[in-house]
Every structure is written in C-alpha cells, then in structure tokens.
Amino acid sequence: MATAKQKITLNASRDIPFNKLMLSQANVRRIKNGQSIEDLAASIARRGLLQSLNVRPVLDGERNETGMFEVPAGGRRYRALELLVKQKRMAKTETVPCVVSDANSVVPIEEDSLAENFQREDLHPLDMFRAFQTLHDQGASHEDIAARFFVSATFVQQRLRLAKVSPKLLEIYEQDGMKLDQLMAFTVTDDHARQEQVWETLQNSWSREPYQIRRMLTETTVRASDRRALFVGVDAYVAAGGIVLRDLFEADNGGWLQDPALLDRLVGEKLRASADEIAAEGWKWIVVDMDLPYGHAQGLRPLTGSFVDLNDEERASREALRNEYDEIEAQYGEADELPDEVDQRLGEIEQALEQLENRPKIYDPADIERAGVFVSINRDGDLVVDRGYVRPEDEEPDSGDGDVAQPEGEIDGRETDGELAPRRTTITVGAQPSEPDEGDDGDAIKPLPERLVIDLTAHRTLALRNAVASNPRVAMTALLHRLVLDTFGQRSSIGCLEASVRHVYFTAQDTDLKDSSDAKAVADRQEAWKTDIPFGDDEALWTWLDALDEASRLALLAHCVSFGINAHYERINPYGSGVSQQGLEQRLREADRLARVTGLDMVDAGWRPTVANYLGRVTKSRILEAVREGAGERAAQLIDHLKKGEMAKEAERLLADSGWLPEPLRLTGDEPPVVQQDEDDGDVAALPAFLAGEEDPHRRGHPSFHP
Structure with a gap:
C-alpha cells in the first residue's frame, strides 16, 4: 500500500506592531549591497511595504513565547521601517505584515535568512525595460521614473533604449540566445532589418563581441569626430535633416552621422561657398578638394607676397603677451608639472601669438590674375586656404626685347573701355571643374569625371570576373599567358612555385556595385566552393583536388583566376608608387581582350544608365x-x-x-x-x-x- 505524501503547511501571516519586532543576530546579510536603506525607506513611504517580514517568536529560558519576534529574513526592510519611525513618519506601534515561522521548527533560523537571500533572483533587464516603457507610455518622464526607483535618469534612458532593438532579437535575448552587452550594442540604430541581418551574420561566428556588432551597424555611417563632420558641424547636419546615432551604453565620441551623402553634400556646399568668397579676390583659378593629393603644388611657382603689417595696438599686444609668457616660464621653469590654470593660460597666449604672427599676405593684383588657390580641410576639420600659385602656362611670356604690345583697349584678350573687365574665376571641385546645372548650353563634350570612370570600370571588372569564371578555357589561357611571361620574361621567383593570384579589391566603388547580378553570382559561386573544399589540412586539400574530375578542376581554376582580374581605372601616380600610364593602358588593353574572348556585354550583364550611376x-x-x-x-x-x-x-x-x-x-x-x-x-x-x-x-x- 502506497504511503500518502505529507501535505505542506504554510506559515501563518499576522500583523505585528513594529515595537514588538527585533532584528535577529542570525541574519546572514552583513555587507551592504544594492539599494541604500534611505532609498528603501522612501520607497516604503511611497508604496507601502510590498513584501512581508519573515519572523519567529522569541522564547525565554523555559521555551515559552515572550511576545517579541525576531526578524531573520527582511533585515533591510526592518531597518528602513526603523528609519521611518526615527523620522516620525511612522508610529512605533504601526502594525507590520509578517509571516510567522514555528519557533520550534527543525529548520535553523539562519537557514531562513540564507534561503530568502540566496533564492532571490534579480529582475530580468527585459522585464525592467518593459515596466519602464509602460510607465513612460503613461506619461512619466525619464526623471520621474528615475526618482521613483532611485536610479539615475541615464539608467532609465539606457533601459528604454532597448525599445530600439528588433522584437526578434529581444526574444532571442529573453531565451538566453545572446548576452545583455550584445543586445545593448544593437541600440545604435533603429533599423530592425539591419539589426537582424548583422545578428544572422555573426551568430555562428567566433567573434560576436559588442564592438563588432557596433562596427557592422555603423560601417556605412560617419563618426562625429570625422573631419567632415567637424567642418560642417553636427548641429548644421541635424538642421539639414540628418540623423545622429548615439550609444548610451558606451562612449561614442559624439555618435555617428547616419547619412554620409547628406554630409558630403553639406561639405561640398560649404567648400564651394568658401571658394566663392575667395574668388571675389580676383584669382584666376581655385582648386577645391577635401583631400589634395601629395605634391599637388609641384611644378607651380609660389608667389612671395608680403605680410600685412601690425598696427601699433597689435604690436603692443604682442609685446605684452611675450612678456607674460616669459614671466610664467621663469616662475615655473623648475616645476615638474604646471598647475592647470597656468597651463591653460600658456595655451591661450600661444594661440593669441600665433594669430598675430600668421598675418594674411598681400599679393600684386597682376599676380593674382594669373595665379590660383588651393582650398581643403585639415584633419581637425578646419578650412585650409593656400593662396598664390602660378601654373607654367599662365606665366607671363618673356618678350626678350621688351613687352609684347597688347591691342589697344585689351588686356589679356579682354576688352577694357578704360577699365579691366572682370575675369570669371575657374573653380575646380575635386578632380573635375565644377559646372553649373544651368547655362550649360555649349556643345563642347568635356572628359568624364575621374571618379565616375573609376566607378564604371569597377562594374566592368566585376562583370569580367564573372565572365572569366564561367569560361574555364579562357581562364586557362589567361593563366598560361601569365605563367609564360613569368617563365620567359626573366622574372625572379622565390619558393617552390610562385604562380599566384592576387585578389584585387576595389578601394572606391559605386553604391550599387555590391547588389549587381555579377556580384551575387561571384559571391554564390564562392560560397558553393567554400562548402566543398576541405580547408585546414594541406594534405587533405591536395588529395581532394587530385580526385576532382576534369570539368570540376577547370571550373575551380576559372573561379580562382577570376579573382585576379583587374580592369579598374585608377589615377596615374607620376612619382613611382601605384600604376603608371603605360601600365594602365596595358591593363585596359588586356581587359578588352578578355571581354572579347568571353563575349562580355555590359548590357547583358545588367548595367543600365541611371541618374545615380551616370546621368x-x-x-x-x-x-x-x-x-x-x-x-x-x-x-x-x-x-x-x-x-x-x-x-x-x-x-x-x-x-x-x-x-x-x-x-x-x-x-x-x-x-x-x-x-x-x-x-x-x-x-x-x-x-x-x-x-x-x-x-x-x-x-x-x-x-x-x-x-
């Protein structure tokens, strides 16, 4: 006959006056941790006591109840109530809800205290977020919520920021599929589709650190510390409709600007406005570029000019600043470290002296008419204006026996009528002269912008890779062509076999390049081979390759060779590093040959002229x-x-x-x-x-x- 299980009897609850309670010495909590007694007292005063105290009757020497009760579990609540009594916010006879344990229980009193504290589980951050969100939806501000729960407003903002995360990712976190710091990293953007895409990419990766998540989510953005953002100003970017992504959980140095195209447009507009102001000085040409290439002024003659003289007031100010600087140096010359205020003052003096010393230059008007200016941005986001450079073709011709006479009424081919006709400054933005949208009614066809040619040839390179990878015979011919040149061209080699394919990457590319049909075809082929190839063991790889049938070997060869295809146009570097003019021409001739033998047609490859990619x-x-x-x-x-x-x-x-x-x-x-x-x-x-x-x-x- 089965023995009936003993039924559980729960402890009774009673309301006991506070002055009949005493803190038990068996309470295991000794170290302060978490919310302070003062904050807990304020919470009880606002909401009442939400959790009963666990008490046991106090017995005398003969094991009889004395009418007093000790509190082994709930010591912090007891101390908070004690504080309210001391503050006379609660009567000492006020009854307190208590759960009374049997004084003669076989369970030690210390176990009651340990069990309550040990079995307690902190509120899940997601539950906290949802509770805060409910209060916020009911009209409570961040500060109100923070005051109610005795946390900082920043803490509340951080928890509410989790509303930015995709519900799908919140569910994964709830099921312990990701850590809290990983979840918080997703809050830098509101784009749920992008969040899910990044997690799908990383979930099977060995690197799923929060910094990696933030990097992928912000890879198409621009940091607020970027010189373009510093030049335009984040406030101006936001005023133009731009969005700034912020990370409340980590230091983000001002965040990330989400719309690089808008930022670049604002940079261009501000640079152009600065160039227009400089053009009023009468320069013949102005080159505007955020990044001026190395050696951009080589071959040009710099004008000397003369500095604007200081007036008497400025001279006196300079002298006073120098004297103050010398006095500070003499006073603190032996000190190991300068006081903060002294160091700050020295910096202010140095800046003021630099402004006085860096005087604007004055140029001869005749020189200005044949010279130009470079306008750019430095790494700190400051405008840099470098005036006074003359191109060789603009130099005044040497007449030998004297100046060449100008036709009457003309100077440099311009009619004067007693006054010099104004010359229109040529402003070049980037690599190409800037041209107004309106008024371009001339029939002259100017060269395509260099950046556009680079973007177009990136499309062609990708299409060629796909075409070569689909034609093993052409790939074999291309590889043999390379090997024959290496073998008979007296090139030195190192190692067992130096035949190799260098994967060519695009340093600059059009935004829709990665979404083209060729890009998808190449990526799909790469993934298909990757799942079959036994990586990690060189012997196993050799055995696998050796066992491939001929068609598969040729297909794999074609795929590998295709990654070395480079039909990309790039800027010629006359100083030795990079591609030469001859090398670029050879590259494009070979690209034409590959296009012909593979039958590549960019129209069939899916390229169409659009506003974004050409028009x-x-x-x-x-x-x-x-x-x-x-x-x-x-x-x-x-x-x-x-x-x-x-x-x-x-x-x-x-x-x-x-x-x-x-x-x-x-x-x-x-x-x-x-x-x-x-x-x-x-x-x-x-x-x-x-x-x-x-x-x-x-x-x-x-x-x-x-x-």
Missing part, C-alpha cells in the same frame, strides 16, 4: 550626347530645354532599353550605333506636359491631369 554625375552636354547616341536626335530634342535634374530623369527613361553604354564600358574602338529616326517617328515617348514646356493643364482645370 546625374555628368554635364547636360554629356546627357544629351548619351540620349542622341542611344535614342536618336528626336529624343534629345525633347529634353534639351530641361533643367539638369529633370533632364537626367527623362534621359534615364529614354535610355532604359536602348543598350547604350558610356565609353569606359565599351570595347576600345567600338562606337555606339547611330540611331536613325524620321521627323514623324512616333516611337519616342513624348514628355509630360509640365516638362515639355506646355501650359499646365491643372491650372486650366483640365480633367485628365493627374499630378
């Missing part, structure tokens, strides 16, 4: 040239009156299915087909009325107008 980055003349070549003269005439932005959008529509390619994406020597169209050809879609220059039908109340 919005060239002049109006270039846009019209593209439409004329791709869609015909009639199509070009439809848009030639539009502003540049509207012209680029309409050109994208007209060229969508034309198969037109810009020069860097064509094979050398290939010309675009000439589109023949009759005057009455109806194949060209007419522009909307508001772009065609017709009367706005909306203003006439036209029923068919749909804005």
